[in-house]
Amino acid sequence: MISLSYFLVFAAALFCIGLYGVLARKNAIAILMGIELMLNAVIINLLAFWRFRSPEMIAGQVFAVIVFAVAAAEVAVGLALFISIYRRRNTIAADEIDLLKW
Amino acid sequence: MTVLQVIFLITAVVTLGGAVLVVTVRNLIHAALWLILTLFGVAVMYGLLSATFFTVIQVVIYIGAIAILMIFAIMLTRRVKQEAGSSVNKGWWLAGLMSLVLFTALVWMFSTWSGFQTTLPVMPANVDMVKVLGTALVSPNGYVIPFEIASVLLLAALIGAVVVAWERKS
Amino acid sequence: MSDPVNSIAEWLRMILSSWGLSEGLITVILGVLGVVILASFVLIVDIMLVWIERKIVARFQDRFGPNRVGPYGVLQPIADVIKLLIKEDIMPNGADKFIFNIAPIIALAAVLLLWAVVPLAPTIIGADINVAVLYVVAIGSLGTLAIIMAGWASNNKYALLGAFRTVALLIAYEVPMIIALLVPVLLARSMGMQTIVAAQSTWYIFVVPLAAVILFISSIAELGRTPFDISEAESEIVAGFHIEYTGMKFGLFYAGELLHALTVSALISTLFLGGWRGPFVDQVPILGPVYLFIKSFFVYYLIMWIRYSFPRVRIDQMLGFNWKFLTPLALCLLIVVAILDKLLVGTSQAVYVLVMLGANLMIVWATVLILRKYARVERKRIGEERPVAVPPDTESSELVGQE
Numbered sequence: 001m002i003s004l005s006y007f008l009v010f011a012a013a014l015f016c017i018g019l020y021g022v023l024a025r026k027n028a029i030a031i032l033m034g035i036e037l038m039l040n041a042v043i044i045n046l047l048a049f050w051r052f053r054s055p056e057m058i059a060g061q062v063f064a065v066i067v068f069a070v071a072a073a074e075v076a077v078g079l080a081l082f083i084s085i086y087r088r089r090n091t092i093a094a095d096e097i098d099l100l101k102w
Numbered sequence: 103m104t105v106l107q108v109i110f111l112i113t114a115v116v117t118l119g120g121a122v123l124v125v126t127v128r129n130l131i132h133a134a135l136w137l138i139l140t141l142f143g144v145a146v147m148y149g150l151l152s153a154t155f156f157t158v159i160q161v162v163i164y165i166g167a168i169a170i171l172m173i174f175a176i177m178l179t180r181r182v183k184q185e186a187g188s189s190v191n192k193g194w195w196l197a198g199l200m201s202l203v204l205f206t207a208l209v210w211m212f213s214t215w216s217g218f219q220t221t222l223p224v225m226p227a228n229v230d231m232v233k234v235l236g237t238a239l240v241s242p243n244g245y246v247i248p249f250e251i252a253s254v255l256l257l258a259a260l261i262g263a264v265v266v267a268w269e270r271k272s
Numbered sequence: 273m274s275d276p277v278n279s280i281a282e283w284l285r286m287i288l289s290s291w292g293l294s295e296g297l298i299t300v301i302l303g304v305l306g307v308v309i310l311a312s313f314v315l316i317v318d319i320m321l322v323w324i325e326r327k328i329v330a331r332f333q334d335r336f337g338p339n340r341v342g343p344y345g346v347l348q349p350i351a352d353v354i355k356l357l358i359k360e361d362i363m364p365n366g367a368d369k370f371i372f373n374i375a376p377i378i379a380l381a382a383v384l385l386l387w388a389v390v391p392l393a394p395t396i397i398g399a400d401i402n403v404a405v406l407y408v409v410a411i412g413s414l415g416t417l418a419i420i421m422a423g424w425a426s427n428n429k430y431a432l433l434g435a436f437r438t439v440a441l442l443i444a445y446e447v448p449m450i451i452a453l454l455v456p457v458l459l460a461r462s463m464g465m466q467t468i469v470a471a472q473s474t475w476y477i478f479v480v481p482l483a484a485v486i487l488f489i490s491s492i493a494e495l496g497r498t499p500f501d502i503s504e505a506e507s508e509i510v511a512g513f514h515i516e517y518t519g520m521k522f523g524l525f526y527a528g529e530l531l532h533a534l535t536v537s538a539l540i541s542t543l544f545l546g547g548w549r550g551p552f553v554d555q556v557p558i559l560g561p562v563y564l565f566i567k568s569f570f571v572y573y574l575i576m577w578i579r580y581s582f583p584r585v586r587i588d589q590m591l592g593f594n595w596k597f598l599t600p601l602a603l604c605l606l607i608v609v610a611i612l613d614k615l616l617v618g619t620s621q622a623v624y625v626l627v628m629l630g631a632n633l634m635i636v637w638a639t640v641l642i643l644r645k646y647a648r649v650e651r652k653r654i655g656e657e658r659p660v661a662v663p664p665d666t667e668s669s670e671l672v673g674q675e
Contacts, residue, residue, distance in 0.1 A: 021125030022251030073259030166413025
């Protein structure tokens with residue numbers, strides 16, 4: 001019988017892989033991909049808690065919808081920023097965008 | 103093992119494998135394609151949680167919009183030099199270690215929680231979940247304020263993205 | 273014998289359970305069987321589409337079309353398939369092999385997947401999910417993905433350009449398409465296809481014709497057919513994203529494109545033309561697919577008619593048409609329909625339909641007025657004297673001097 005533990009462990013693993021991507025990758029878009037993985041893990045957790053703990057309440061799904069909206073907004077702005085940075089500095093490697101480190 | 107468990111395990115392995123490739127593959131386009139596979143796996147997970155609406159939404163938003171935007175951004179910001187060097191920074195082993203520690207800590211914390219082994223409760227019968235969700239999102243007694251704030255956020259993101267990416271000609 | 277498909281399924285279920293298989297396994301086997309039968313049926317129709325398309329385009333262009341292989345050339349598609357199968361399979365230099373190979377498969381699969389939610393008869397549907405309309409949008413984005421993959425993996429500038437153009441087009445036209453799809457959803461109060469068909473005691477094309485037209489136009493754009501075929505545009509970028517594909521891989525793209533047109537026609541018929549609805553369909557459900565296919569082929573014919581009658585438009589015209597005309601119109605229609613639907617609660621069916629139809633015609637009339645005004649301004653602007661390209665003064669005096 002499938003239990004809540006399956007989904008929690010799976011989401012934790014996905015979150016940690018995403019975290020590794022965010023911390024270790026150089027390219028800014030790759031970092032954004034890591035963030036997407038982490039957000040997906042969060043949504044899985046929200047939906048798993050909704051399904052296993054209180055399927056009669058809709059709050060869990062509403063949370064997930066809001067996370068989806070935030071994720072879409074974040075990607076749109078993030079990619080626009082990267083393209084803008086690329087135009088000015090001709091790079092999107094996170095360790096080369098160091099103007100403030102003078 | 104039940105059919106559900108088998109499906110879960112296969113999906114989990116494929117998804118996590120895809121996720122690992124997303125963060126390790128050097129070629130960014132390949133990373134984006136692996137990301138799409140991972141997102142598909144997550145969509146199946148939503149299906150297993152009987153949230154069909156989210157399965158479809160995941161494909162529409164993440165694969166149809168986010169992943170394709172990412173592929174676009176990768177193609178627009180390519181540089182030959184970038185592909186030659188290392189794709190990870192110097193502290194990558196530290197990042198890996200931290201992720202492992204966090205994973206262990208999370209699993210340990212979950213396992214000490216009493217609700218960890220909650221089994222699947224029966225879904226309330228004869229309820230159209232999509233209808234309930236839709237009503238909840240727009241009813242004043244429900245979640246209309248978060249919903250409106252999310253719409254304002256999306257609008258702000260739309261305008262912000264246009265302003266930031268605008269190419270000023272002077 | 274009123275419903276052969278379900279009775280055959282019941283019969284098979286009985287045989288399988290007499291073999292001692294478990295209930296879950298039988299469901300899986302029957303499900304797989306259903307998928308295989310539906311997919312093969314659709315693919316066989318697809319092969320016939322090649323002949324239909326070629327024959328009809330020939331008539332539009334005052335030719336005979338294929339008439340050598342078999343009576344009236346009906347075996348021409350078979351010959352085509354054999355030709356494609358024995359062609360050399362060319363892999364371009366520097367291509368991304370795995371992505372290059374998997375892209376045509378995804379392109380065709382994305383179209384086949386759409387048939388899962390097309391209701392063929394009152395009792396025959398692949399999967400009657402309650403988010404079917406969203407599913408259609410979701411699967412549509414897979415097609416975009418296949419095109420990007422093909423364009424990128426080919427390692428060819430033209431292919432990449434074609435992919436970029438296609439994606440700009442698809443993302444833009446998805447907006448009015450989704451808004452137009454929302455209108456029948458709003459009227460039927462469900463995203464399930466069967467519910468939408470069941471709600472159409474009056475076909476929705478007579479209730480909200482404007483939504484049908486918007487969906488039709490944006491669907492043609494999604495198909496990438498003339499006048500919106502900038503993604504292929506033979507005279508500009510040779511063939512766009514499938515320039516490097518040969519043999520059966522190209523065949524898959526070609527088949528996917530033809531089948532996509534029929535699938536879109538089937539979806540439009542389902543959402544606006546009453547789907548399987550028709551005389552005697554309640555007594556004999558097997559008539560449902562017949563009606564559906566008659567309606568679909570009618571819409572398909574319209575698509576072909578437009579394809580072979582219009583020239584290609586430029587990409588800026590096309591995006592301008594979408595963002596400045598189609599999207600505002602669709603939004604306006606959706607708002608009007610939503611308000612009227614709320615106001616007309618409790619009125620009789622006839623009043624409801626007439627008011628809705630009237631509102632649609634009013635919107636069309638207003639649109640035409642605005643367009644006429646715009647056209648008058650444009651005509652004036654174009655008619656004005658424009659600066660002719662003259663060389664600067666110094667050069668012209670030099671030229672005079674040289675003479």
